[in-house]
Amino acid sequence: MSVPVVILEVCANSATSAIAAQDGGAARVELCENLFEGGTTPSYGEILIARRLLHIKLYVLIRPRGGDFLYTDLEFDIMKADVRYCIEAGCDGIVIGILKDDGTIDIDRCRQLASMAKQWGLGVTFHRAFDMCADMFVALEKIIDMGCERILTSGGKSTAMEGSTNIARLIEKADGRITIMPGSGVTENNVADLVHFTGATEVHSSARVHVASKMKYKNDHIIMGDTIGDEYSNDVTDKVRVANIIKMANSI
16 A cells, blocks of 8 residues: 555544544544634543554644633643643644744743653644744744744634645745644545645644434433534544545645
């Protein structure tokens, strides 16, 4: 079997999704929770079980809450504790991103987290906090300088397809010094065009499908969260979609 030229990282919202990613041929998992908030750090249980069952690379999102990427001292302490647990659990890497209030990267704090991980052999990805920077091209150089392996980006837009021109420019500017990995809204229907236009060699997708609950009794008169949603379904990564994204990414 030939090795794909373009590899897929799956944004997995659970250990269950991580296994589906692996079964579909993904090269790496970014494990997180709460994708409706853009992703937060998964529970210790999710990390532990995913690590036990995965033979592909496992990276963990270090993000204590949704919202912006400007964190308090307490939140930063939580992030450091989560990095330590990822090290202890035998993860392959972490995914980080901290900004200052002026839209620049918080170099000191990011470097602290990156150094913690790297001294134990873990890799470091800078996540889509990059897309919220005041100047992505200045941020690119700072992230390269701190020794990150890759940047997950939608090119400063809501989806990678919308930001594809910026992604192509970032890949050109990076010139092999760091991997630029497009993510957000990447599917089997658009990944070939995205790869062809940008020249990306890694792509990022959740490859999710809706799965109906197996509950026989349903109370349809209650909402469990703050917003209206379906209490009797959840989203999980689908191994067939994973395989199809990889196939289409390598079809050009």
